[in-house]
Amino acid sequence: MSQSIAQPMLDIHALYKSFNSVNVLNNINLRVMPGELVFLIGPSGSGKSTLLRCCNRLEEPSDGAIIVDGINITAVATDINKMRQRIGMVFQQFNLYPHMTAEQNVMLALQRVQKKSATEAREIAHRELTRVGLGARLTHYPSQLSGGQQQRVAIARALSLGPKVMLLDEPTSALDPQLVGEILQAMMDMKKEGMTMLVVSHEMRFAREAADRVAFMEAGQIVEIGTPAEILARGPESRACQFLSHGH
Amino acid sequence: MDITGLVDLFFNGAVAQTYLPDLLRGAWITIYLSLAIVIAGLVFGLALALIRLVSNKAVVWFLRLFVDCFRAVPPLSVVLLLYFGLPSVGINLSAPWVLWLTLSLILAAFAEEIFWAGISAVGPGQWEASRSTGMTNAQTLRYVVLPQAMRLCIPPLTNRALAISKNTALGTAIGMPELLNEAQTALSFSGNATPLIMAAILYLIIFMPLMALAGSLEKRMAWGART
Numbered sequence: 001m002s003q004s005i006a007q008p009m010l011d012i013h014a015l016y017k018s019f020n021s022v023n024v025l026n027n028i029n030l031r032v033m034p035g036e037l038v039f040l041i042g043p044s045g046s047g048k049s050t051l052l053r054c055c056n057r058l059e060e061p062s063d064g065a066i067i068v069d070g071i072n073i074t075a076v077a078t079d080i081n082k083m084r085q086r087i088g089m090v091f092q093q094f095n096l097y098p099h100m101t102a103e104q105n106v107m108l109a110l111q112r113v114q115k116k117s118a119t120e121a122r123e124i125a126h127r128e129l130t131r132v133g134l135g136a137r138l139t140h141y142p143s144q145l146s147g148g149q150q151q152r153v154a155i156a157r158a159l160s161l162g163p164k165v166m167l168l169d170e171p172t173s174a175l176d177p178q179l180v181g182e183i184l185q186a187m188m189d190m191k192k193e194g195m196t197m198l199v200v201s202h203e204m205r206f207a208r209e210a211a212d213r214v215a216f217m218e219a220g221q222i223v224e225i226g227t228p229a230e231i232l233a234r235g236p237e238s239r240a241c242q243f244l245s246h247g248h
Numbered sequence: 249m250d251i252t253g254l255v256d257l258f259f260n261g262a263v264a265q266t267y268l269p270d271l272l273r274g275a276w277i278t279i280y281l282s283l284a285i286v287i288a289g290l291v292f293g294l295a296l297a298l299i300r301l302v303s304n305k306a307v308v309w310f311l312r313l314f315v316d317c318f319r320a321v322p323p324l325s326v327v328l329l330l331y332f333g334l335p336s337v338g339i340n341l342s343a344p345w346v347l348w349l350t351l352s353l354i355l356a357a358f359a360e361e362i363f364w365a366g367i368s369a370v371g372p373g374q375w376e377a378s379r380s381t382g383m384t385n386a387q388t389l390r391y392v393v394l395p396q397a398m399r400l401c402i403p404p405l406t407n408r409a410l411a412i413s414k415n416t417a418l419g420t421a422i423g424m425p426e427l428l429n430e431a432q433t434a435l436s437f438s439g440n441a442t443p444l445i446m447a448a449i450l451y452l453i454i455f456m457p458l459m460a461l462a463g464s465l466e467k468r469m470a471w472g473a474r475t
C-alpha cells in the first residue's frame with residue numbers, strides 16, 4: 001500500500017543517450033525512493049558515469065525523462081540551475097576550486113546561487129565542514145589537504161545547498177587505500193540522515209553492507225537489479241553476483 | 249679621444265641640465281601613452297578571448313585571422329600605414345592616436361592568445377563542479393575559471409605588455425614628442441650624447457617598477473603553495 005503512495009525521489013524513465021549516434025544509454029528505467037542508497041556497478045564503459053551525469057544534465061539526455069522530487073528536470077521550462085541545488089554531485093577527482101580555501105569552496109554557491117550573505121554562508125560552511133570532520137581545516141587550500149580531506153570538502157560543498165539527492169561518481173577511486181574509509185564513513189553518515197543517494201563505486205564490501213539496492217549495468221542498460229542479498233543469492237551465473245561478491 | 253672627452257660626450261652636466269625639462273615632458277607622454285595602451289590592449293584582448301569562448305567556428309576563424317595578422321606584422325609598418333595612409337581615405341588621426349591604436353591592437357592580439365591559453369588550461373572538471381552547484385556559465389567564468397586563468401596569464405602578459413609599451417619609441421618616426429624623440433632632438437641640437445643616456449635611464453625608471461609590480465602580483469596569487 002505505502003509502496004504505491006510513496007513518490008520516488010529520483011525517477012529515471014526510458015532514458016536514452018547517444019554520443020555521435022553511438023548509443024551509450026539504452027532505455028534506462030530506475031526509481032530511487034527517498035532515503036534509499038542505490039549502488040550502480042558494472043564494467044568500465046558500460047555507461048554508469050553518463051547515467052549519473054544525465055541526472056543533473058551535465059550531459060543532455062537524448063530521450064526520456066528524469067524526475068527529481070516531482071519535477072521533470074529534462075523539461076525545457078525547468079530552470080536547471082535551480083534544480084541543480086537539489087541534486088548534489090561528487091566527482092572522482094574532487095574538483096575543488098584550487099584558488100579558494102575549504103570554507104570559500106563551500107561558500108561560493110551559497111552566496112552566488114542562493115544569494116546568502118557572507119555571514120550566513122560562512123556559518124553554513126562551518127557547520128557542513130564540521131559535520132564531515134574538517135572543522136579545523138576551514139582556511140586550508142585544497143593543495144594543503146589530503147585526498148580524503150579534499151573529497152570531504154567536496155561532499156560538504158554539495159550538502160551545503162540542501163540537496164534532495166546526492167550523485168557520487170567513484171568518490172573513492174582517486175584515493176590512497178588508507179583514505180577510502182573516511183569517505184565511506186561520510187557516505188554512511190549521509191545515509192543515516194536520510195539522504196537519497198545514487199552511487200557509482202567499486203567498493204563492493206561497502207555495497208554489500210550499506211546499499212539498499214544494487215543495479216548492474218552492461219552496455220548501456222541496467223541488466224540486473226535487487227537488494228545485495230537477492231543478488232548474492234543468484235549465484236555465479238549472475239554477472240551482477242560475480243561483481244558484487246568480488247573483492248573488498 | 250681621452251677619458252675626459254668621453255665623459256664630456258656622454259655625461260655632460262650642462263647638457264643634462266638644459267634638456268632635462270624636455271626629456272621629462274617626453275617621459276611623461278611615454279608613461280601615459282604606455283598606460284593607455286596596456287589598459288586598452290588587455291581589456292580588448294580579454295574581450296576577444298571571451299568572444300572566442302562563446303562563438304561558433306566562423307567567428308573564431310575571423311578572430312584568429314585578426315590575431316595572427318597583428319602578431320605577425322612589424323609595429324612600425326602599421327604605424328606608418330595608419331599615419332600616412334589613412335589621410336588618403338579621409339581619416340586623419342594625430343600621431344598619439346595612431347600610436348595608441350596600433351599598439352593597443354597588437355597588444356590585444358597577443359593578450360587574446362594568452363588569455364585563451366589560460367582559460368583553456370582550466371580543466372572541464374572545474375566547470376562541471378561549479379555548474380553542478382547551480383552556478384551559471386557567466387558566474388563560473390567570473391568566480392572559478394578566470395581567477396585561475398589569471399594566475400597563469402600574468403607572467404606572459406607582463407612580458408608582452410612591457411615589450412609593446414617600449415614601442416612607444418616608434419613615435420619618433422611620426423614626429424611625436426615622446427621620450428626617445430625628445431632625446432634625439434636634444435642630441436642633434438647639442439651635438440652631445442648625454443640626452444640619450446638620460447633617456448635610457450628614464451626608460452629604466454619607468455619600466456623597472458612595472459616589472460617589480462608584476463613579480464609581486466605573481467607571488468600574491470600563488471595560493472595555498474606549501475611552504
Ligand SMILES: Nc1ncnc2c1ncn2[C@@H]1O[C@H](COP(=O)(O)OP(=O)(O)O)[C@@H](O)[C@H]1O
Binds near residue numbers: 019024043044049050
Ligand atoms: N563525452 C563523450 N563523448 C563521446 N563518448 C563518450 C562521452 N562520454 C562517454 N562516452 C562513451 O560512453 C561510454 C560510457 O562511458 P561512461 O559513462 O564513462 O562509462 P562508465 O562510467 O561506466 O565507465 C563509453 O564507451 C565512453 O567512451
Ligand SMILES: [Mg+2]
Binds near residue numbers: 049050
Ligand atoms: Mg565512470
